[in-house]
Amino acid sequence: xxxxxxxxxxxxxxxxMRLVAECSRSRARAGELRLPHGTVATPVFMPVGTxxxxxxxxxxxxxxxxxxxxxGNTYHLGLRPGPELIQKANGLHGFxxxxxxxxxxxxxxxxxxxxxxxxxxxxGVRFRSPYDxxxxxxxxxxxxxxxxALGSDIIMQLDDVVSSTVTGPRVEEAMYRSIRWLDRCIAAxxxxxxxxxxAIIQGGLDADLRATCLEEMTKRDVPGFxxxxxxxxxxxxxxWRMVALSTSRLPKDKPRYLMGVGYATDLVVCVALGCDMFxxxxxxxxxxxxxxxxxxxxxxxxxxxxxxxxxxxxPECTCPTCQKHSRAFLHALLHxxxxxxxxxxTVHNIAYQLQLMSAVRTSIVxxxxxxxxxxxxxxxxxxxxxxxxxxxxxxxxxxxTLG
Amino acid sequence: MVCWQSVxxxxxxxxxxxxxxxxxxxxxxxxxxxxxCLSDGEVSCKxxxxxxxxxxxxxxxxxxxxxCLRLQEESEVLQKxxxxxxxxxxxxxxERLRSARETxxxxxxGFLLDGFQGNPTxxxxxxxxxxxxxxxxxxxKPRLISGVSRPDEVLECIERGVDLFESFFxxxxxxxxxxxxxxxxxxxxxxxxxxxQNGTQEEIKCMDQIKKMETTGCNQxxxxxxxxxxxxxxxxxxxxxxxxxxxxxCKNHTRAYIHHLLVxxxxxxxxxxxxxxxxxxxxxxxxxxxxxxxxxxxxxKELIHRQAx
Numbered sequence: 001x002x003x004x005x006x007x008x009x010x011x012x013x014x015x016x017m018r019l020v021a022e023c024s025r026s027r028a029r030a031g032e033l034r035l036p037h038g039t040v041a042t043p044v045f046m047p048v049g050t051x052x053x054x055x056x057x058x059x060x061x062x063x064x065x066x067x068x069x070x071x072g073n074t075y076h077l078g079l080r081p082g083p084e085l086i087q088k089a090n091g092l093h094g095f096x097x098x099x100x101x102x103x104x105x106x107x108x109x110x111x112x113x114x115x116x117x118x119x120x121x122x123x124g125v126r127f128r129s130p131y132d133x134x135x136x137x138x139x140x141x142x143x144x145x146x147x148x149a150l151g152s153d154i155i156m157q158l159d160d161v162v163s164s165t166v167t168g169p170r171v172e173e174a175m176y177r178s179i180r181w182l183d184r185c186i187a188a189x190x191x192x193x194x195x196x197x198x199a200i201i202q203g204g205l206d207a208d209l210r211a212t213c214l215e216e217m218t219k220r221d222v223p224g225f226x227x228x229x230x231x232x233x234x235x236x237x238x239x240w241r242m243v244a245l246s247t248s249r250l251p252k253d254k255p256r257y258l259m260g261v262g263y264a265t266d267l268v269v270c271v272a273l274g275c276d277m278f279x280x281x282x283x284x285x286x287x288x289x290x291x292x293x294x295x296x297x298x299x300x301x302x303x304x305x306x307x308x309x310x311x312x313x314x315p316e317c318t319c320p321t322c323q324k325h326s327r328a329f330l331h332a333l334l335h336x337x338x339x340x341x342x343x344x345x346t347v348h349n350i351a352y353q354l355q356l357m358s359a360v361r362t363s364i365v366x367x368x369x370x371x372x373x374x375x376x377x378x379x380x381x382x383x384x385x386x387x388x389x390x391x392x393x394x395x396x397x398x399x400x401t402l403g
Numbered sequence: 404m405v406c407w408q409s410v411x412x413x414x415x416x417x418x419x420x421x422x423x424x425x426x427x428x429x430x431x432x433x434x435x436x437x438x439x440c441l442s443d444g445e446v447s448c449k450x451x452x453x454x455x456x457x458x459x460x461x462x463x464x465x466x467x468x469x470x471c472l473r474l475q476e477e478s479e480v481l482q483k484x485x486x487x488x489x490x491x492x493x494x495x496x497x498e499r500l501r502s503a504r505e506t507x508x509x510x511x512x513g514f515l516l517d518g519f520q521g522n523p524t525x526x527x528x529x530x531x532x533x534x535x536x537x538x539x540x541x542x543x544k545p546r547l548i549s550g551v552s553r554p555d556e557v558l559e560c561i562e563r564g565v566d567l568f569e570s571f572f573x574x575x576x577x578x579x580x581x582x583x584x585x586x587x588x589x590x591x592x593x594x595x596x597x598x599x600q601n602g603t604q605e606e607i608k609c610m611d612q613i614k615k616m617e618t619t620g621c622n623q624x625x626x627x628x629x630x631x632x633x634x635x636x637x638x639x640x641x642x643x644x645x646x647x648x649x650x651x652x653c654k655n656h657t658r659a660y661i662h663h664l665l666v667x668x669x670x671x672x673x674x675x676x677x678x679x680x681x682x683x684x685x686x687x688x689x690x691x692x693x694x695x696x697x698x699x700x701x702x703x704k705e706l707i708h709r710q711a712x
Contacts, residue, residue, distance in 0.1 A: 056671055057674075060655070081659075089660075095659075097660075339673075
């Protein structure tokens with residue numbers, strides 16, 4: 001059932017990850033990704049700019065926050081404005097004028113999120129466009145072709161994605177098919193020296209399936225691996241176990257990208273479990289609902305309690321929003337008829353995520369990551385022992401105890 | 404709704420009865436550099452107003468002004484703030500003149516000409532009123548006008564003695580997904596002129612009919628001072644919005660990109676367009692000042708009128 005590794009790529013994949021430090025207790029690592037558009041320090045959080053824009057903020061603002069890699073989405077961009085146009089515009093970098101790195105998702109996740117519009121066969125995913133009703137087939141070859149046109153630094157294989165709440169034979173089918181699609185992606189990839197193709201480990205919440213997938217995919221010499229099929233509706237208890245299983249079987253000298261994560265606690269725990277790269281729409285999405293991320297959780301700035309609160313969102317935060325504006329001002333803006341607050345909050349929330357990752361990295365380099373984790377949990381939950389059970393278990397599994 | 408004690412306005416919090424004391428209390432809190440005095444401008448919101456009503460609007464506005472001035476004198480916090488007197492009087496010449504003369508007698512820092520907002524046709528009929536009003540005002544105090552923002556109308560008002568304008572026009576242009584592209588360099592170098600002319604001809608060819616656009620809160624027609632970035636022809640246009648413009652948008656992005664942002668309903672579209680439209684509009688005003696200094700306003704006016712539909 002598993003396709004033998006094709007002979008399509010005879011060259012060994014570039015080693016793009018350099019490890020700078022490792023935690024002596026947990027699996028946390030600090031490193032550097034060497035990518036065509038510059039170096040990226042890991043662990044890294046990658047904001048999601050689905051349609052060639054980070055919702056409401058300019059590339060200059062994003063650069064000023066220290067972001068060096070962000071996401072674009074193949075499915076969306078493939079429809080609008082389309083790969084031909086983007087190629088004419090000097091790739092996605094040229095089109096959106098982003099000088100740093102880009103990672104494009106393959107369109108696989110849309111199979112889950114837009115499941116009513118899609119149909120999966122061995123050939124690929126057939127989507128019905130919500131804009132004009134036209135049908136498109138997204139095959140592994142097509143996905144890679146689009147991503148080649150987009151010119152993103154890291155491209156993702158097209159995987160057969162099932163929701164983590166799905167059980168039964170479909171999960172196994174999807175896992176094996178993802179391996180076959182990985183081989184097809186590798187074969188179709190026209191620019192392996194300029195764009196790094198990552199594999200995506202599937203297998204749902206089944207340890208055996210995941211283990212099989214890991215064994216097979218790590219036989220392919222790709223520059224990096226993503227852990228997929230999680231961060232859906234599964235329980236956190238199952239979630240962390242699959243992450244831990246994955247990192248235990250992935251090569252140490254290649255980056256581990258945990259897709260769709262996320263919340264601050266999840267980021268910290270998954271760094272402890274050995275992940276290097278993360279992406280999630282949460283911080284930017286929650287900003288547009290008026291929620292500001294802070295070390296103790298979040299502030300719902302629309303609430304009356306902030307009406308006369310003249311402090312910044314976070315006095316420790318160095319982002320432009322916290323340097324210039326008060327909670328009271330943002331509260332007033334949120335109750336006005338324009339979108340100004342959303343822009344300010346997007347800037348802050350991205351800053352929060354990036355500053356968090358930076359602090360995590362520094363603690364790994366300075367050999368005090370376990371203490372950092374304890375402080376973080378203490379601030380977030382009031383007391384390290386009040387940390388959610390799943391997180392406590394996950395951390396314990398890699399040698400970090402809380403309180 | 405206006406009476407002798409107050410002007411009622413409707414806000415997100417419901418109806419607010421703005422009395423002079425409430426109004427001045429707000430000014431004390433805001434501590435503005437300049438503030439427009441409370442006035443009765445209701446006649447400009449209504450069709451066919453009686454002379455009696457117009458007269459009342461002038462009287463009430465003067466009463467409000469005198470009361471505000473008195474309260475300002477008593478307020479330490481407002482000593483540095485400047486009150487702008489509001490000239491009312493609807494479309495009645497006699498009342499306009501009375502309002503101007505009487506307001507000018509008060510120690511105001513400047514004058515706001517109210518009631519000239521409307522559409523281009525209504526402004527044309529009011530331009531004579533405007534000239535007569537400004538003739539009554541002291542030379543050494545600024546004249547502001549509300550509700551006039553289009554480039555051609557701005558020039559008409561400047562010729563008649565107006566100094567300050569609101570900049571809602573570039574905002575409206577942004578809201579309908581458009582970018583200001585009109586030319587205001589009345590003394591370009593010959594090469595630039597040729598390029599501009601070619602560009603303008605293109606625009607005119609495709610703009611035989613002015614399209615009506617319904618956007619949020621904005622039932623304005625697209626003017627000939629702008630281009631509509633939603634149009635399919637910009638899909639592959641990798642030029643900046645305006646060649647030579649030094650705004651952030653033009654230095655960093657293309658028409659094709661803005662088109663994409665508009666088509667996909669992305670928030671960034673408005674951000675970038677607003678930056679450009681403000682820069683363009685303020686650039687226009689820079690050229691107005693230069694034209695006035697070098698006595699070339701006629702050339703600028705001709706240039707703008709050539710582009711007005």
